Amino acid sequence: MAARRAAVPAPDLAPGQAPDAAPETAPDATLRHPAGCGELFRIFNRLALQGFGGVLPVAHRELVERTRWLSPQQFVELLTLGQVLPGPNIINMAIVLGDRFFGWRGALAACAGLLLAPLFIVLGLAIAYQQLADNPAVAGALRGMGAVAAGLIAATAVKLAPTLRDNPLGLPTGAAVGLAAFVLVGLLRWPMVWVVLGLGGLGTALAWRRIRLAETLEGRQR
Amino acid sequence: MNGLGWAELAGLWGHFMLLSVLAVGGAITTAPDMQRYLVGQHGWMTDAQFTAGVAIAQAAPGPNILFVAVMGWHVAGVAGVLATMAGILGPSSLLAFAVGRYGRRRADAIGLRAFTAGFAPLTLGLLLSTGWVLTAPVRAEWAAVLLVLGTVVMSVRTRVSPMWLIAAGAVVGALAL
Numbered sequence: 333m334a335a336r337r338a339a340v341p342a343p344d345l346a347p348g349q350a351p352d353a354a355p356e357t358a359p360d361a362t363l364r365h366p367a368g369c370g371e372l373f374r375i376f377n378r379l380a381l382q383g384f385g386g387v388l389p390v391a392h393r394e395l396v397e398r399t400r401w402l403s404p405q406q407f408v409e410l411l412t413l414g415q416v417l418p419g420p421n422i423i424n425m426a427i428v429l430g431d432r433f434f435g436w437r438g439a440l441a442a443c444a445g446l447l448l449a450p451l452f453i454v455l456g457l458a459i460a461y462q463q464l465a466d467n468p469a470v471a472g473a474l475r476g477m478g479a480v481a482a483g484l485i486a487a488t489a490v491k492l493a494p495t496l497r498d499n500p501l502g503l504p505t506g507a508a509v510g511l512a513a514f515v516l517v518g519l520l521r522w523p524m525v526w527v528v529l530g531l532g533g534l535g536t537a538l539a540w541r542r543i544r545l546a547e548t549l550e551g552r553q554r
Numbered sequence: 555m556n557g558l559g560w561a562e563l564a565g566l567w568g569h570f571m572l573l574s575v576l577a578v579g580g581a582i583t584t585a586p587d588m589q590r591y592l593v594g595q596h597g598w599m600t601d602a603q604f605t606a607g608v609a610i611a612q613a614a615p616g617p618n619i620l621f622v623a624v625m626g627w628h629v630a631g632v633a634g635v636l637a638t639m640a641g642i643l644g645p646s647s648l649l650a651f652a653v654g655r656y657g658r659r660r661a662d663a664i665g666l667r668a669f670t671a672g673f674a675p676l677t678l679g680l681l682l683s684t685g686w687v688l689t690a691p692v693r694a695e696w697a698a699v700l701l702v703l704g705t706v707v708m709s710v711r712t713r714v715s716p717m718w719l720i721a722a723g724a725v726v727g728a729l730a731l
Binding site: 380381382383384387413414415416417418419420421422423424427428431432436439443446447449450451453454455457458459461462465469470471472473474475476477478479480481482483484485486487488489490491492493495496499500501505506507508509510511512513514517518519521523524525528531532533534535536537538539540543544547 | 572573574575576577578580581582584586587590594602605606607608609610611612613614615616617618619620621623624627628635639642643645646647649650651653654655664665666667668669670671672673674675676677678679680681682683684685686687688689691692698699701702703704705706709710715716717719720722723724725726727728729730731
């Protein structure tokens with residue numbers, strides 16, 4: 333989709349750049365390069381295993397503060413890119429960053445680091461749940477955890493709602509589009525593909541018009 | 555488990571590839587459609603199993619996307635994990651790879667801004683839909699409804715870690731649900 337025209341400026345690290353050349357060419361002299369794909373795997377594995385209920389806060393600490401692979405500015409740019417693209421932000425970030433350091437091998441190493449160990453932990457828990465699902469206390473605990481999971485995800489929407497005020501669409505239009513998405517997908521259970529293409533396309537077209545309009549008005553005032 | 559034929563596995567893979575491209579607000583926004591497909595359309599799992607899968611993935615460390623692996627496991631074991639994970643990660647990862655390498659050359663600021671602005675309200679609606687769909691197994695029980703509302707309030711008003719809220723949910727659930 334529109335991700336094709338992503339305009340987010342990327343950190344000045346060429347793909348496959350030699351690690352020992354880093355100190356001279358890095359924009360910030362204090363930034364480091366990983367020594368190899370093994371280190372990429374290890375660091376991404378470490379940050380994934382610390383990430384309970386979301387990996388992004390840990391990612392900032394590991395990639396910016398501890399390893400200094402990225403400056404804070406580069407991290408924000410990478411995060412923006414990860415958010416604009418479809419799919420999980422953190423995986424998209426790992427792919428782009430891994431590729432910048434060591435090409436496709438780096439992208440694979442970073443991704444594997446993020447996913448492999450947590451995958452086995454999650455599947456272990458799923459198997460344990462299957463064995464114990466008949467136990468009323470376990471079934472009850474899982475129902476309680478499910479209720480909390482539902483609340484956490486709904487709370488994310490509540491926390492993000494104020495950002496609609498600064499959206500070029502304006503609060504009334506934004507709220508209407510969001511509400512329409514909830515009714516169609518959540519309540520009426522329409523297939524998501526039509527709702528996303530329809531409402532997303534409509535939202536993008538409206539936003540495009542309003543941004544254009546605002547820019548022309550600004551131009552006239554000058 | 556392992557009860558799916560090749561055609562059904564291919565269908566599963568294909569549907570998750572479609573969702574991968576649609577997951578503009580993150581993979582969790584596609585959960586309502588996964589539920590519609592896995593529970594409603596095919597009957598491969600129950601509402602309770604679906605919500606438990608998301609809860610298990612949230613309680614474990616790692617990217618939230620792994621709830622997709624739990625769905626695959628419930629539906630068809632290892633083959634299901636491979637089909638769902640390859641589907642949900644494949645297209646979006648290839649796109650990220652391509653944009654990371656070549657995206658800078660196609661700078662078009664207004665298009666990008668219109669796209670992110672236009673999709674933002676949609677993401678909010680889909681997050682609400684996900685929350686609503688996940689409450690399906692417990693909607694009739696007042697204790698669970700209180701738990702959902704309490705979680706929303708705690709999460710919005712305080713900085714308490716989601717891990718503690720999920721732990722509290724497990725205790726309340728074991729005693730009262």
